[in-house]
Amino acid sequence: xxxxVILSPSAHKNTKVITERGAVYGDQVKxxxxxxxxxxxxxxxxxxxFSKSSETGEFFPVxxxxxENNENLFLSDTGWDAAYIPMMVxxxxxxxxxQTSDEVEEGKKxxxxxxxxxxxxxxxxxxxxxxxxxxxxxxxxxxxxRLEALHQGYEHNKGFIVSLxxxxxLEPFTLEITLDDGSTNQLLGFYTINEPKLAELDGDTLADLxxxxxxxxxxxxxxxxxxxxALIEKKNALLR
Amino acid sequence: xxxxxxRIVIVGGGTAGWLSAGIIAAEHFxxxxxxxxxxxxxxxxxxLIESPDIPTIGVGEGTWPSMRSTLQKxxxxxxxxxxxxxxxxxxxxxxxxxxxGKDDTYAHPFTLPHKYSETNLAPHWQxxxxxxxxxxxxxxxxxxxxxxxxxxxIATPEYAFNLNYGYHLDAGKFADFLRKHCVKKLxxxxxxxxxTAVNSSDNGDIVSVTTDSHGAIEGDLFIDCxxxxxxxxxxxxxxxxxxxxxxxxxxxALAAQVPYQNAEDPIQSCTLSTAQSAxxxxxxxxxxxxxxxxxxxxxxxxEEAARTELLNYIAATAGEQAAADANLRKITxxxxxxxxxxxxxxxAIGMASGFIEPLEASALVLVELSATxxxxxxxxxxxxxxxxxxxxxDKFLYRWDRIIDFLKLHYVLTRRRDSEYWIHNCETSxxxxxxxxxxxxxxxxxPWHRDTSxxxxxxxxxxxxxxxxxxxxxxxxxxxxRRADRExxxxxxxxxxxxxxxxxxxxxxxxxxxxxxxxxxxxxxQKI
Numbered sequence: 001x002x003x004x005v006i007l008s009p010s011a012h013k014n015t016k017v018i019t020e021r022g023a024v025y026g027d028q029v030k031x032x033x034x035x036x037x038x039x040x041x042x043x044x045x046x047x048x049x050f051s052k053s054s055e056t057g058e059f060f061p062v063x064x065x066x067x068e069n070n071e072n073l074f075l076s077d078t079g080w081d082a083a084y085i086p087m088m089v090x091x092x093x094x095x096x097x098x099q100t101s102d103e104v105e106e107g108k109k110x111x112x113x114x115x116x117x118x119x120x121x122x123x124x125x126x127x128x129x130x131x132x133x134x135x136x137x138x139x140x141x142x143x144x145x146r147l148e149a150l151h152q153g154y155e156h157n158k159g160f161i162v163s164l165x166x167x168x169x170l171e172p173f174t175l176e177i178t179l180d181d182g183s184t185n186q187l188l189g190f191y192t193i194n195e196p197k198l199a200e201l202d203g204d205t206l207a208d209l210x211x212x213x214x215x216x217x218x219x220x221x222x223x224x225x226x227x228x229x230a231l232i233e234k235k236n237a238l239l240r
Numbered sequence: 241x242x243x244x245x246x247r248i249v250i251v252g253g254g255t256a257g258w259l260s261a262g263i264i265a266a267e268h269f270x271x272x273x274x275x276x277x278x279x280x281x282x283x284x285x286x287x288l289i290e291s292p293d294i295p296t297i298g299v300g301e302g303t304w305p306s307m308r309s310t311l312q313k314x315x316x317x318x319x320x321x322x323x324x325x326x327x328x329x330x331x332x333x334x335x336x337x338x339x340x341g342k343d344d345t346y347a348h349p350f351t352l353p354h355k356y357s358e359t360n361l362a363p364h365w366q367x368x369x370x371x372x373x374x375x376x377x378x379x380x381x382x383x384x385x386x387x388x389x390x391x392x393x394i395a396t397p398e399y400a401f402n403l404n405y406g407y408h409l410d411a412g413k414f415a416d417f418l419r420k421h422c423v424k425k426l427x428x429x430x431x432x433x434x435x436t437a438v439n440s441s442d443n444g445d446i447v448s449v450t451t452d453s454h455g456a457i458e459g460d461l462f463i464d465c466x467x468x469x470x471x472x473x474x475x476x477x478x479x480x481x482x483x484x485x486x487x488x489x490x491x492x493a494l495a496a497q498v499p500y501q502n503a504e505d506p507i508q509s510c511t512l513s514t515a516q517s518a519x520x521x522x523x524x525x526x527x528x529x530x531x532x533x534x535x536x537x538x539x540x541x542x543e544e545a546a547r548t549e550l551l552n553y554i555a556a557t558a559g560e561q562a563a564a565d566a567n568l569r570k571i572t573x574x575x576x577x578x579x580x581x582x583x584x585x586x587x588a589i590g591m592a593s594g595f596i597e598p599l600e601a602s603a604l605v606l607v608e609l610s611a612t613x614x615x616x617x618x619x620x621x622x623x624x625x626x627x628x629x630x631x632x633x634d635k636f637l638y639r640w641d642r643i644i645d646f647l648k649l650h651y652v653l654t655r656r657r658d659s660e661y662w663i664h665n666c667e668t669s670x671x672x673x674x675x676x677x678x679x680x681x682x683x684x685x686x687p688w689h690r691d692t693s694x695x696x697x698x699x700x701x702x703x704x705x706x707x708x709x710x711x712x713x714x715x716x717x718x719x720x721x722r723r724a725d726r727e728x729x730x731x732x733x734x735x736x737x738x739x740x741x742x743x744x745x746x747x748x749x750x751x752x753x754x755x756x757x758x759x760x761x762x763x764x765x766q767k768i
Contacts, residue, residue: 002573052395053395
């Protein structure tokens, strides 16, 4: 379970964060949540599909990492084997939220929280968060920049998803793969871009998607399907 | 003369009028039409004349699962329907006091018994009947609605389900919602006017109806949705009502809208039906309020006695204050249906065609079935109309008979002898011959597919099972006598176990009715 507390120099002066990747650090997951602003980077390594939240029924894009629960085919003894790591993985064990405040102009102050129950949190190894004089370390500063980018990406994604749903551009699909040993794996419960429908969109709809910055990520998601082959190869390699 | 049937005029709004308009328009007017197009076009025209002065009765507040596909075909978003019509999920009916009048209960869920198409579990349940109620043994739904759970979750696409469901809704809001949809999306022309005269041609067909503010409205087919007055079929054509009071005694109702004690009180996800001394009380949970009413027989009960029983029920379930505040509305009806429903170029739908106590929520489903048949078989010309009319009349007379049989079944199995009402209900003279025959057969064989003689039967044989075995009926079958049954006996036990597992799994994973409705308001359903 998670145990998020608001980050503060006084409470977390001895807290460190482990930056290595591995199963023991909670990285053994089948997919990572992603968002359109990082699709360009994601599609170079991972297939992008869409999943549905069991809490709200809303769609969210995911980078596929494996075919079974608790399977991350990018994870090896030496770490995470990919050119780019999804931001939602990178941000762990931190979360960003916003508090209403009079101090800043927009009335919202970013608040960073840390999951004290995360296996990445330690007192004796990893990167420190605060200096002796209670200032954020370079590590924490770079993390904050990522968290803000993540927040922007999250907000942008909301509009993206609503637009896709409004023009019925998502469709459920089942991926059935056959491995070298003859066994089959079925990937259920994911959704993808309906390509025939995409090809039939009229000019006005395309222009609207383009203006909002949604058109490029749609094609990035389509292009990312080419990464499924590589993922199957990784799975086959495990069998050898 | 070979006159085509293009102009359809519906007389009367309400849920019957607007639901019919929507169903017919969805079949024939799918392309976008503006009101002016529709009037000038050579194609189909559909207009609905609604009196601004007559309030709708709005009693039909429960639907069958069929309403899902009806709404979907009309292009309605289920999310909007929930948000605008005070809708909640209905998964069946829970009956109280119908067997002995003392703490007895049984369920009639919408979901068929587990693997119903392959195996009839009813004979096999006989051996475990003392340990588990029939509905609980064969289907997860009765336990689910016992816990006031929803039949799906927010990630389930609109109109899809884990367990089959219909709706409870606010009939007034529903009619308004349908009106907007029909006019804006389906090209139905709405005429707000009072009808003042019906004008006939020489051959006796209706050529037009005169209105107070829009002159004469001409048409090729007139649909009478004017309510129990049946202005066209009844008053104009004199097609009389066939009373069924000899079988189903209830002819009056007292209805109230009752607030929840707390805004977060659970919403029932089935209709509650509680037997009284000369009738029964319905209790329908909407998100905003409950609709509670008492339908009773005036031959067996005074209005005062019915009122007292209803107020006692409200006091017991919603508090003394709610009972004191209750504003009771009286509805009287002659239980039965018109001698025929389609005469010349006029067909009646809704209360104009007949009305019976809402024991199995048959009112709205009859509207759906009637309008669907008209939409699908809309006569191409006047010559063929009489043949379509005959088919329609045969089919709906048959359906009314099946409804009466099925409703009566709820009464004849009672062991109550505490009032004349229940005693009279069990007298042979009050039981239709067709039902007596079925009861005789069911003593020796459990209902199953062989009992449905029509492919589009009103009630599936499973519904008969739920009521029969829910009320403690005994079928003297020997499950080991037939070869096929011997083989299915083992299968049946594993199906019972599967059902238990599936029930537990669903109970642990589904939200409550109220939780899901709150999420629909907040997030909405996805289409896929």
